[in-house]
Amino acid sequence: MKRNAVMAFAAGLALAVALAFIIPAVKPPEWKALQKRYGVEMLEKGGRPDVETGIREIEGAGGRGKERCVTCHLGMALPSAGDPPFQKHPPTGCTLPVGAIGCTTCHRGEPLKLTVIGAHGRDGVSRTPLLDWKPGRQRSFNIQAGCAACHGSRQGGVLGYDRGIVPDVAAGMDIFLADGCGACHRVAGVYCAAENGPDLTGAGLRTTLEALAAFLRAPQATFPSSPMPPVVRTELETSRLALFLLAQADLGGDLGSGASRKLLSVVRPPGLADQFGGDFPAAVTLPAGKTLVEKIGCAGCHRVSQGGAGVPDLLYAGWTRNKPFLTTMLTDPQKEVPGTYMPGLPGAPKTAVESIVEFLAYERAPLPLNPEEAWVGICRPCHGGKRDPGSVVLARKPPLFEPGSVKLGREAFLKTLVSGRKGTAMAPWGSVLLRSFLEKLHVYLSGGP
Numbered sequence: 001m002k003r004n005a006v007m008a009f010a011a012g013l014a015l016a017v018a019l020a021f022i023i024p025a026v027k028p029p030e031w032k033a034l035q036k037r038y039g040v041e042m043l044e045k046g047g048r049p050d051v052e053t054g055i056r057e058i059e060g061a062g063g064r065g066k067e068r069c070v071t072c073h074l075g076m077a078l079p080s081a082g083d084p085p086f087q088k089h090p091p092t093g094c095t096l097p098v099g100a101i102g103c104t105t106c107h108r109g110e111p112l113k114l115t116v117i118g119a120h121g122r123d124g125v126s127r128t129p130l131l132d133w134k135p136g137r138q139r140s141f142n143i144q145a146g147c148a149a150c151h152g153s154r155q156g157g158v159l160g161y162d163r164g165i166v167p168d169v170a171a172g173m174d175i176f177l178a179d180g181c182g183a184c185h186r187v188a189g190v191y192c193a194a195e196n197g198p199d200l201t202g203a204g205l206r207t208t209l210e211a212l213a214a215f216l217r218a219p220q221a222t223f224p225s226s227p228m229p230p231v232v233r234t235e236l237e238t239s240r241l242a243l244f245l246l247a248q249a250d251l252g253g254d255l256g257s258g259a260s261r262k263l264l265s266v267v268r269p270p271g272l273a274d275q276f277g278g279d280f281p282a283a284v285t286l287p288a289g290k291t292l293v294e295k296i297g298c299a300g301c302h303r304v305s306q307g308g309a310g311v312p313d314l315l316y317a318g319w320t321r322n323k324p325f326l327t328t329m330l331t332d333p334q335k336e337v338p339g340t341y342m343p344g345l346p347g348a349p350k351t352a353v354e355s356i357v358e359f360l361a362y363e364r365a366p367l368p369l370n371p372e373e374a375w376v377g378i379c380r381p382c383h384g385g386k387r388d389p390g391s392v393v394l395a396r397k398p399p400l401f402e403p404g405s406v407k408l409g410r411e412a413f414l415k416t417l418v419s420g421r422k423g424t425a426m427a428p429w430g431s432v433l434l435r436s437f438l439e440k441l442h443v444y445l446s447g448g449p
Helices: 002-026 030-045 167-178 209-217 235-246 259-267 272-279 286-295 314-320 323-331 350-362 371-383 410-419 435-446
Strands: 152-155 158-161
Touching: 152 259, 158 167, 167 235, 167 286, 209 235, 272 286, 286 350, 314 350, 323 350, 371 435, 410 435
Parallel strands: none
Antiparallel strands: 152 158
8 A cells, every 4th residue: 555655656746747848848938939939020020130049137227136027028129129029128218228227127027037927027926016017008107106216316314206207206296295195104205294094115016006096086995994085186196196106115225315315214204394394484474374284285184275175174264263273283283182183293493383373364265155155165074964974084073964954953053053162173153153144054954944
C-alpha cells in the first residue's frame, strides 16, 4: 500500500513537470506571443527595425529598480509609429527622455510582471493599477496623477505642485483646501485641522479616478452613516479633486522633492500659518475675511456665497449670532456646540480671526419676506425630509419634515425659533423675525389654521 502511494506521487510529480514544459510550448507566455506578433506585423510586413527580443529590462527612475514593460511595448523607442502595443511613445514635454524616466513612474502598474493583467496592475492585488488602462479616457488628464510624483515640491514640508506641468492636480489641491477636506482628512504635506476622517495620504492606491469621483459626489452611497457632505461642484472640478487624491499614492518618497522632505511633511505636519500664512491680513478687513473663508475650507460644509450649499448657512450668521459667539466658534467651537465636527483655527493670528468674524457679521443674505421663502432659505437645508440626513455635518441631527407635516405645537415651535437651541446649530431667529411672522411660518409648516 505504501509502495503504491509513493509510486502514485512520483507519477503525479513527473506529470506536473512534463506539463510545465509542454503547456508553454503549446501556448507560449503572453509576452512571447506579442514579440512573435511584432515579428510578423512590424518586421515582415511593415519593414520596421529589428529589436532585441526575450525578457527586456530598463532601469526605473529614482532607484525604483528594473522595469520589464519594454518586453511587450517593443516600439516605445522606435523612430516611427506602429499599432498598439508597438506604438512609439508620444512626446512628453519632460526634460528627461522616456528611457530615463521609466514607465511606472508616470503610468504606474507593476514593473516586473509579464502578463497583461498583472503588469497593468488589474489582478486585484496590485497597489498601483495603471492610470490610463481603458481606451477613450482623457489620458493626458489621468496621467497627471503619475507625473505629479516628480512635478511636486515640499518646501518646508508643505506640499505643492508645478502648475505648468500638472495643472489639474494643482487645481484639485486648491479645491481640497477650499472645500475643507483638511478639516477631517490628513494628506502628508497639507494642513489638517482635525483627523476626524481617514488619512488620505495613500488614497490613490488600488482605485481609479472614476471611483474616487463617485465617492466624492455621494459619500453615503458607500458609507451610509458618514457625516461627510457630498462635493457640490462641477463635473470638471470634482474630477480634479479626485485626480489630486489619485496622485496620493504613498510610494515612500516623491521623486520631485525627495524622501527626506516627504518624511518632514509626515513628522511635522504643516500648520495653518504654513499653508495659508500668505493670506493672513496685517489689519482687520472684511475683504480679507471673505478671502480666508473661501480658502481655508469653510465652504466645504457651509454656504458662504449666494448660490452655494451647506449648513449651517453662514450667510445668515450675522443676523442671529453676535461677534463673541462667532469668535468662539472659530477658536474653540466645542464650547458652543459640544461634539461638533468643526475644528478650530489653531495658529491663526487675531487679525485673521477678526477679519473672518467681520465678514460673517456683515455679509448677510436677505431675510425672507414670507413663510415659503423662510422654509426654502432657512429651514429646508437642515430639516428638509427629502434631504439625506447623512450628508449634513452636524453634531446632532435635526428633525426632518416637509411643509404641512410639523407636529410640534405652536408655543413649543415658537419657543424653539425665538430662543434657538443652545449647543446646536439652531439659531435664535426671534432676534430678527417678528413673532407674527414666526406664527405664520408655524401655520405653513404644520398645515394648521
